Amino acid sequence: AASSREMRRLKGHSSSILCCAAASGDGSAAGLVSGGEDGRVCVFDLRGSNEASQKYSFFDGLPVPSVCYNPVDMNLVYAAAGSSIYCFDLRLVRRMFLHVIAKHTxxxxxxxxxxxxxxxxxLAASDDSGETKILDLKNNRTFKALRGHTNICSAVQFHPQRPWEVVTGGLDSKMIKWDFNRGKQLAALDLGCVSDASKQIFNPPFVHALACPQREISGELGRTVAVARGDGGTDVYDLNGPAKRDPSQGLARKCSLDVDQGGHTAPVSHVNFASFDESGRTVISGGNDSSIKIWNWTACELKLSLNHNRKVNWMTTRASSSDNLIVADTSKFLRVYSVPV
Structure with a gap:
């Protein structure tokens, strides 16, 4: 039987790991990148050893809070450090060290x-000023600036089905859907107005993370966004809406996964749609309670709970039956689980 216990620890960082991203594609895609508090980007090949195969650590000591692959060319990786965006080509390596091919500030x-x-x-980049900048990757220029949050903009995702839409979330407890071509807000949701106060832990409903399905999924299940909330809840919304008289003004909440369903007892720090579930029904949440919850969100059902023993910073998944959940936490190791598919 498949096991959900921790299978491997990946080494390459010297302190807390802030983010990670797995190369997309079928189960043969084995690339993984991570960014850390140590100002280092590490690259791993999950088919090989548990040691980083490539590194980059010339960000002037600034932490690396976000990394992502180019979905069209998996040889290209983007990393954020400070107010700058760095692009690496994984084919250009000197003595195990990565080479920056572009930098955008x-x-x-x-x-x-x-x-x-x-x-x-x-490419979208959300920042501490509450702003999200859109970078035109073909022409290497700023395409649009989206200003809508009154506090830190913590998260951004592109709409999976509508090419000119993004959704942002912030520590003002707001989620905003944008037409980034026109720079116009299409919908705004104050989570403080739609939260169930009776179920809240004693924390505001800050938006700590957003996730959209990474796989191509047709229909309603492919146009969702999951929200990691500071009050311990994990919500899933239909990005297209609208629902009649819905306080979200165009974003319909499909489910709310909280402590009553076996959810988190502390703020939810990260959330992800599982790439190993083609249907888009599996959402994974990680929290400051050092637990990981695997949900069938369409049934509001907790499928599996993992005691991770560390506060979760970030998670990524792979379209594979093994080594399919990778977790970055407050330790210097990436932890790899095999979750039953």
Whole structure:
């Protein structure tokens, strides 16, 4: 029987690991990148050893809070450090060290998350000023600045089905859907207005992370966004909406996964749609309670709970039956689980 216990520890960082991203594709895609508090980007091949195969650590000591692959060319990796975006080509390596092929400084403040759209034509970068900048990757120029949050903009995701839409989330407890071509807000949701106060832990419903399905999924299940909330809840919304008289003004909440369903007892720090579930029904949440929850969100059902023993910073998944959940936490190791598919 498949086991969900921790299988491997990956080494390459010297302190807390802030983020990680797995190369997308079928189960043969074995690439993994991570960024850390140590100002280092590490690259791993999950088919090989547990040691990083490549490294880059010349960010002037600045932490690396976000990394992501180019979905069209998996040889290209983007990393954020400070207010700058770095691009690496994994084929260009000297003595195990990565080579920066481009650097963009278009944000005015420290970046929290990077996201690239499916055609790899635009990159979004959300920052501490509450702003999200859209970078035109074809012409290497700023395409648009999206200003809507009154506090740190912690998360950004491209709409999986609509090429000109992004959704952002912030520590103002707001989630905003944008037409980034026009720079116009399409919907705004204050999570403080739609949260169930009776179920909240004693924390505001800050948006700590957003996730959209990374696989191509047709229909309603492919147009969702999952929200990691500071009050311990994990929500899933339909990005297209609208629901009649819904307080989200165009974003319909499909489910709310909280402590009543066996959820987190502390803020949810990260959330992910499982790449190993083609249907888009599996959401994984990680929390400051050092636990990982695997949900069938369409049934509001907790499928599996893992005691991780460390606060979760980030998670990524692979379309594989083994080594399919990778977790970055407050330790210097990436932990790899095999979750039953």
């Amino acid at each position: 278009i944000n005015a403040d420290d970046i929290n998350q990077l996201a690239v759209n499916r055609k790899a034509t635009f």
